[in-house]
Amino acid sequence: MSLILFNKPFQVLCQFSAQDDKATLADHLKIPNIYPAGRLDYDSEGLMLLTDDGKLQHAIAHPDHKAGKTYLVQVDGVPDAAAMAKLQAPLDLGDFITKPCQAMHIAEPEWLWPRNPPIRQRADQPTSWLAITLQEGKNRQVRRMTAAVGLPTLRLVRSAIGNISLATHPLMPGEWMQVSPKDLTS
Structure with missing residues (x-):
């Protein structure tokens, strides 16, 4: 049984099959018979887990067993106490209401690699970093949550799944390692 940690680069599809000339997992991982345990948006980056074990894949990805997932989010603007409280509480996004989550304002992580291409910089608009840990993971949920509180997402990096973190397993974008x-639980 294999468990692969992969640092998905920005603008890579979370699939092995080619689509519209976009980069895919096949461009980075030449390991046969592994499958993603969950997804990460094309325009998001960071930690993914892949495995060749169907039961393990189910245990990681299924909503009944989901480990917390932590995202580092660079947002347009500076959050106030009200925005942070809204992020942490159940938030109505129109088609669903989020579960409560952990959210905090953080300094820019020192270990984080520069994004290619870089995030746009506007001298008149400050940016901030948030750490958001979800127990669920709906499509584009973090981006929708930050937008709902007036803080559009500029960069989204998944830094941890359960006890596995890119801070303790440093990988550059496109790199992988077996663990x-x-x-996951220790």
């Missing part, structure tokens, strides 16, 4: 499935 033990025990690392």
Whole structure:
């Protein structure tokens, strides 16, 4: 049984099959018979887990078993206490209401790699970093949450799934490593 940690680069599809000349997992991983345990948007980057074990894939990805996922989010603007409280509470996004989550304003992570292409910079508009940990993971949820509180997402990096973190398993975008499935819970 294999468990692969992969640092998905910006603008890579979370699939192995080609689509519209976009980069895919096949451009970075030449390991046969592995499959993603969950997805990450094309315009998001960071930690993905892949495995060749269907039961493990189900345990990681299924909503009943989901480990917390932590996202580092660069937003347009500076959050106030009200925006942070809204992010943490159940938030009505129109088609669903989020579960409560952990959200905090953080300094820019020192270990984070520069994005290619870089985020646009506007001298008249400050940016901030948030750490958001979800127990669920709906399509584009973090981006929709930050937009709903007036803080559009500029950059989204998944930094941790359960106990596995890019801060403790440093990988540059496109790099991968094999770990033990025990690392998910220890």
